[in-house]
Amino acid sequence: MEQKINKFSKQITERDDLPASHAMLYAIGIKDSDFHKAQVGIVTNWYDGNPCNIHLDKLxxxxxxxxxxxxNLNVFQITTIGVSDGLTMGTSxxxxxxPSRELIADSIETVINSHHYDGVIAIPGCDKNIPGVMMALLRLNRPSMIIYGGSISSGLYNKKKLDIVSAFEAFxxxxxxxxxxxxxxxxIKHSCPGAGSCGGMYTANTMAAAMETIGMTLPSSSSYPATSQNKKIECQHSEKYIYNLLKNNIKPKDIVTPTSIENGIKLAISLGGSTNLIIHFLAIAKCANIKLELKDFQYLSSTIPVIGNLKPSGKYLMEDIHKYIGGMPVIIKYLINEGILNGNCLTVTGKSLYENVKNIPNINFNNQKIIYPVDNPIKKNxxxxxxxxxxxxxxxxxxxxxxxxxxxxxxxKVFNSEQEANIAxxxxxITKGEVIVIRYVGPAGGPGMPEMLKPTSYIMGAGLSKYVALITDGRFSGGSHGFVVGHITPEAYYGGVIAFIQNGDVxxxxxxxxxxxxxxxxxEIQKRKKIWKPYKxxxxxxxxxxxxxxxSSASEGCITDQ
Known part of the structure; x- marks a missing residue:
């Protein structure tokens, strides 16, 4: 049994010609009896400069x-990087x-491959953490699972529920x-009361819910609050699941299939999830060698009703799904029963998605307004x-x-940077009826395709959301709402038509x-193109x-391992 599950680590631990390697292992406390055990890497996106990540080391x-x-297992803790979107929003x-998504994926791939670990448990928090670790796990394709760091509790001021977007819009x-x-x-002081990722159906919670539906986390991982006892118990139970994955050689590419990816996208759309799911799923599919294109998102979106009354467009937070619905498995079960999700997909429990949820209570629509029935949705598609x-x-x-x-x-109304638009x-x-254009903020032009949460929040705060639109070759935070269009491709940096727009154009x-x-x-567009000077x-x-x-372009997932 031990030989079967330590097939990577034995390339170091069971070779007599690597005395220095063995000396290093003795130095970190490995005993003679440990040399035939499988080795598991626990990788967290821990750092104490961000509420989304501050608690991950403890988990x-x-x-x-x-x-x-x-x-039968040895275990080693590893950390990788993260960037706080909330702290950096609106700054350089x-x-x-x-780009941190790529660094996260590259760093995990580097450590796990170089040290020959047999399995991985990844514990991500903030937005780019989740797709970053998922990309790495697919590249490595050895027994792995994800434990989501969990969502933050809501803030409260003057009897009004608050979250991070409340702070942006307050300005x-x-x-x-x-x-x-x-x-x-x-x-501002009451918006973020402690540890956990931003509370609405923003990018982190969108991707966490999608990963649970794909089958890469344990049931309820996406909806257990960050500081809850449930999250600690989930971590305590991970040992038996990673061992089972190793014993049965269940790998990410066995779980992440065209059908399970479709499940994840459908769930995210049904809850009104972040548009960032598109660039992340395109990248994840690429790592899984699965064909996925922009047109697939349009097809799925046109067939899936929105049933989640969740921020930013709705009223509620992820904590409400846990407290009043019974957690994400209740929603997944409902969508399987409605024929929207395929329940036959394999998950990290070793069971199918349906087997994971079949014994939990059915959703009750009579005592809550967080999740609506598919026959009376918030939006029909x-x-x-x-x-x-x-x-x-x-x-x-x-x-x-x-x-x-x-x-x-x-x-x-044209701006060549986010800062110019914010000032205006x-x-x-900004006059009612205008289309704000923010360009040269794409993947290459930004560089890094920054989010435009500040301008959309300022528009909302100024009461202009119904009267102006915003288009950009950048992207939007999961917290953005209003009449907004992003990911415009080709981007201005490469001479896309967005570069030739002039003030007053319709x-x-x-x-x-x-x-x-x-x-x-x-x-006229061609005339402008001839005199256009490329952005330096x-x-x-x-x-x-x-x-x-x-x-690569936004339409290809902004990946760097092409």
Whole structure:
């Protein structure tokens, strides 16, 4: 049995010609009896500069303690990087957020492969952590599982529930005199009460819920709050599941299949998840050698009803799913019973998705307004729209809840950076009926494709969400809402048509026909193209320079291992 599950680590532990390697192992406390055991790496995205990640080391230690007592397993704790989206939002540091996904994947692949660990338990927190570890686990393709760090508790001020987006939007509200300086300060102080990832159906919770539905986490991992006893118990139970995965040689590519990926996307859409799921799923599918394209998201979105009344477009948070619904498994069971999800897919429990949830209670629609029935949904089809047109010949991504309408036509107000746009919004330079254009913030142009949460939050705070639209070759936070279109490809940096828009040009966004159009004659566009001067990035060295030289387009998932 031991020989079977230590097939990677034995390349070091059972070779007589590696005395220095063995000396190193003795130095870290390995005993003679441990040399024939399988080795498991516990990788956390721990760092204490971010609430999403501050507690991950503690969770990792709980996992390590549970595994250390197993007769057939050795365990080693590893850390990798993370970037706080909330802390860096609206600053130059935000350019590192999406690129950190690649560093996370590369670093995990490097340590696990070089040290020949037999299995992996990954414990991610913030947004890019989850797809980063998932990409690495698929590249490694050895028995692995994910434990989500969990969601933050809600804040409270003046009997109003708060989260991180409340802080962003409060700035816009203060700017127009809607709230006082004291109210503004109190909202900021009470928005984030402790450890855990941002509470709404933003990117971290979107991806966590999707990974649970794909089968890469234990049931309820996505909905157990970060500081709950349930999360600690989940960590304590991980030992038996990783051992079972090793014993039966169940690998990520056995779990992540075209069908399970479709399950994950469907679940995320049904809950009104972040548009970031598109670039992350494209990258994950690439690592799994599964074909996935933008058009697939449009097809799925057109067939899936939105049933989650969750922030940012709705009212509730992930903690409410845990407290009032009974956790994510209740929703998964409901969607399987409705024929939306396929329950036959294998999961890290060694059982099928349906077997994981079949014995839990059915959802009750009479005592809650968090999850709606599919025959009376919040929206009859998905909020994600893939728009094409002369402004996005390779595609763009819109998040249309329906509250902001389905059609917008207005005159362009053009900005070559997010900072320029933020200043204009805060100084009341935006007129109702305008389409704000923020360009040169794509994967290469940013570089790093920063999120535009600040401008969308300022628009919401200023009460303009129903009267203006925003388009960009950058991307949006899972916390963004309003009439917004991102991921415009080709991006401005490479001479996409977004680079040739001028102030006053008419732009049409039609989410019913899935089009994004610059209403300028083609011959005029070509004239502008001839006199256009390519953008010269200020980034000429370092990681971002390497990233901009290797990253694929947003329509291809912003991957660097092409």
């Amino acid at each position: 990792g230690k709980i996992v390590k303690k549970s595994i250390k007592n197993h007769n 540091g935000m350019r590192y957020s999406l 816009g509200e203060k700017n127009i005199g809607k709230i006082s300086q004291e109210e503004y300060i109190q909202i 998905g909020h994600i729209k893939i728009l094409y047109g002369n402004l996005a010949t390779k595609g763009s991504v819109a998040k249309i809840s329906g509250k902001e309408g389905l059609y917008f036509r207005g005159r362009a 919004i805060l100084n009341n330079k 732009i049409k966004i039609d989410s019913e026909n899935n089009t994004l159009t610059l209403e300028v004659e083609e011959n 990035s200020k980034i000429q060295k370092g990681y971002l320079y390497k990233y901009m030289k290797t990253v």
